Amino acid sequence: MGKVISVCNPKGGTAKTSTAVNLACSFTTVNKKVLLIDFDPQRSASVALGYEYTDVEHNIATALLDNVSVKKCITPYLKGGFDVVLSSDDLVALPSVLHSKVNAQSSLYSCLEPIINDYDYIIIDTPASLNLITQCAMCASDYIIIPVCCDIFAIDSMNTLLEKYLLLKEQGKAHCSILGIVRTLFDKEQSLSKTISHELEHSFKDLLFTTSVSYNQKISESSSAACPVLVYDKTSVGAREYLSLCGEILKKTRTSSL
Secondary structure: OOEEEEEOOOOOOOOHHHHHHHHHHHHHOOOOOEEEEEOOOOOHHHHHOOOOOOOOOOOHHHHHHOOOOHHHHEEEEOOOOEEEEOOOHHHHHHHHHHOOOOOHHHHHHHHHHHHHHHOOEEEEEOOOOOOHHHHHHHHOOOEEEEEEEOOHHHHHHHHHHHHHHHHHHHOOOOOOEEEEEEEEOEOOOOHHHHHHHHHHHHHHHHHEOOOOOEOOHHHHHHHHOOOOHHHHOOOOHHHHHHHHHHHHHHHHHHHOOO
């Protein structure tokens, strides 16, 4: 059965999109069939892969707002070897459209249910928000990965996310598990980065991935080049770190039981 993973943190600038895009690409290197869903009205993952708003007729917004089959929204991303469902700024209307509906948080799960078993992994990139869009992603997921850059504001936002996660679990709306917390934009030369990293190790222990993703110029360049870092420079530190993170995820999802 396919595994659905949302990459979440309500703070911007924590490398959610870089993590989602590069994990999707990393999984393909071990022959996994992968779907990446851009579930952010700002279209960050779509832009990171070089797609324009007009490149496809259907996207995740038309699937949820116009009841278009999600199968019609899937686009092969040939450079990375995975499929993608692009986003649209129309997605910003989703919270108001769903607000009064019963079980609104389950709308994305219902949309994806017909294709979940077509993939080994479905990766969902989420917005920098805890609104209904992110909640829908959490409730559609088996696992959540939380990217955290090593500054105090990112940790505060992570705590807010964990509170919402626990509330959705208590309400019976989410069945997901926290797969792990990954340190991103990590700079071992900065004392604050090292201090916060040690605090995360102390506080979250087994929830913290061993792999951290360094602040790396090649990752920034790959975003500008509109492709994953593994496509842009597979020998770079960033590529090796995302492959290492992928290995940890594969191990965890093999041994974890929901």
